[in-house]
Amino acid sequence: MKPPDHYxxxxxKNGDKSAFDVLTERHYKRIYDYAYYQTRNVDDSYDxxxxxxxxxxxxxxxxxxxxxxYTWIYQIARNACVDYYRRRSSRPTVELTEEMINQENISxxxxxxxRPDSIVLGKExxxxxxxxxxxxxxxxxxxxxxxxxxxxxxxxIATVMDRSLGTIKAHLHHSTRKVWKLLEPYLSDKPVRxxx
Amino acid sequence: xxxxxxxRFERQIPLYDEGLLSDSQRRRFERELAKNEPLADALxxxxxxxxxxxxxQPVYPPRAKWEQFLPTLHRRIEETDMEQPSGWYAQLIRxxxxxxxxxxxxxxxxxxxxxxxxxGAALGAAAAFYIGQILPVQNGSDAPLSQERQxxxxxxxxxxxxxxxxxxxxxxxxxxxHLIADPSRE
Numbered sequence: 001m002k003p004p005d006h007y008x009x010x011x012x013k014n015g016d017k018s019a020f021d022v023l024t025e026r027h028y029k030r031i032y033d034y035a036y037y038q039t040r041n042v043d044d045s046y047d048x049x050x051x052x053x054x055x056x057x058x059x060x061x062x063x064x065x066x067x068x069x070y071t072w073i074y075q076i077a078r079n080a081c082v083d084y085y086r087r088r089s090s091r092p093t094v095e096l097t098e099e100m101i102n103q104e105n106i107s108x109x110x111x112x113x114x115r116p117d118s119i120v121l122g123k124e125x126x127x128x129x130x131x132x133x134x135x136x137x138x139x140x141x142x143x144x145x146x147x148x149x150x151x152x153x154x155x156x157i158a159t160v161m162d163r164s165l166g167t168i169k170a171h172l173h174h175s176t177r178k179v180w181k182l183l184e185p186y187l188s189d190k191p192v193r194x195x196x
Numbered sequence: 197x198x199x200x201x202x203x204r205f206e207r208q209i210p211l212y213d214e215g216l217l218s219d220s221q222r223r224r225f226e227r228e229l230a231k232n233e234p235l236a237d238a239l240x241x242x243x244x245x246x247x248x249x250x251x252x253q254p255v256y257p258p259r260a261k262w263e264q265f266l267p268t269l270h271r272r273i274e275e276t277d278m279e280q281p282s283g284w285y286a287q288l289i290r291x292x293x294x295x296x297x298x299x300x301x302x303x304x305x306x307x308x309x310x311x312x313x314x315x316g317a318a319l320g321a322a323a324a325f326y327i328g329q330i331l332p333v334q335n336g337s338d339a340p341l342s343q344e345r346q347x348x349x350x351x352x353x354x355x356x357x358x359x360x361x362x363x364x365x366x367x368x369x370x371x372x373x374h375l376i377a378d379p380s381r382e
Contacts, residue, residue, distance in 0.1 A: 021266060028265055036254035046257050046265075053269055054276075055299035062298060076299045126252055129245075148249050154214075169216055176210040179249075180242060187241040 002026075005069035012060055020060065024053050027070055030150060031077050037145045038081045040130055048084055052077045067159050074152070074160040078142060085138070125186055132182040139163075140175035147172055205235050209242050 003011075003022070011019035031052050035045035055076050063072055133144055142161060146152045152160070158168045205228050211217050212225050229236055256262055 024266055024269065032256070033254050042255055042257050045254070046261065050265070050269060050272065054272055057269075057273055059299050075301075079299060079301075125248060129249055129252060148246065149252065169214075172214065173210055173216070176214075177207065180210065180245060183245055184241065187244055 006065060009060065009063060009065065009069055020057055023056075023069065027073055028053060030070070031073060034074065034077050034145060034150055035081060035084075037130070037133065037149050038141070039084060040134055044084065048077070048080045052080050055080070068156075071152075071156050071159045074146070074150075074156075075162075078160060081142075082138075125183070128183060128186065129179070132179045136175050136178060140171045140178070143168055143171040144175040144179065148176075205232070206238050209235075209239055212239070213242060213246065 005023060005026070008019040008023050012023075028049055032045055032049040035048035035052075036042070039045050039048065052073065056073055059076075063069070067075075133141060136144060139161070143157055146157045146160060147154070154165060154168050154172070157172075158165045161168065163171075205225060208217060208221065208225055212222065217225060229239065
């Protein structure tokens with residue numbers, strides 16, 4: 001039987017450094033996944049995951065156990081991703097607005113003369129989903145990723161993001177609706193109109 | 197159906213899927229769903245999208261790099277430990293820093309930063325005003341107040357005594373610290 005996280009944390013605090021290796025092996029994939037959905041870059045995600053566990057190692061002695069270990073590590077990952085975006089703040093980004101998603105033709109998202117059925121399960125749709133998620137505002141993107149990609153409960157997301165449950169529900173609703181609006185043409189049974 | 201109601205029910209699809217509607221809203225939505233074919237169709241499409249979203253897999257680095265995750269982390273930790281001073285005071289400071297600067301603590305929002313900046317500016321202005329009040333400098337004069345008093349005090353005392361009223365004050369290095377009698381009067 002695998003020892004639970006809180007037991008390993010206690011072992012680490014008692015001086016058993018190998019307990020941290022077990023924690024790292026258990027969680028680094030999900031932290032990498034989270035970073036990848038945020039950045040869509042393999043090398044950056046790997047570096048962020050390294051940074052997260054490095055920071056966790058340095059601070060685990062001060063972990064009080066008010067939350068689970070993995071929500072704590074997600075909190076560090078969220079901060080690491082925020083730092084990543086701040087470092088790259090010079091990169092031009094486009095934030096989605098209601099007007100944009102209500103536009104009839106979003107040229108970057110729609111490929112004219114394509115039958116949606118042919119791409120619903122294809123790589124292209126997956127790429128469009130990632131592109132749509134990456135265009136969401138920061139908070140909405142984090143909530144969307146934590147909920148739909150990482151499978152955290154709403155309460156866990158509220159803990160990770162240090163926001164109220166109501167705020168998280170609102171972010172989730174807005175983010176999901178935006179992504180759905182953007183990708184609806186791909187899911188429709190009707191062919192996508194050329195030029196809107 | 198009126199377009200407003202159609203859009204309202206469509207907007208509720210993500211909430212319905214997440215189980216975030218209240219009981220009364222959910223019952224109303226399900227009643228509508230039973231008789232509204234476009235709404236049912238939209239819900240199916242939404243389900244397909246969310247199914248695809250949940251099946252998405254990230255792209256991973258090459259296997260060799262992936263398997264080096266833990267050894268790379270070990271190396272980095274060891275390098276940092278070697279770089280840092282190992283005295284008990286250094287460890288104490290490091291622990292204090294880690295306690296105050298938790299990596300899991302949320303980053304301050306812009307409004308918090310702005311509020312903190314304003315509070316800092318107000319505190320700085322108040323401190324400057326207070327220091328201005330207690331510093332012995334008046335009316336833009338370079339001479340400190342305490343020195344001016346030192347000048348006046350002996351003059352008043354001598355004036356009261358009447359004997360050495362005319363004795364000049366000799367200043368040295370910007371402030372009087374002794375009195376020298378005029379030799380011509382002797």
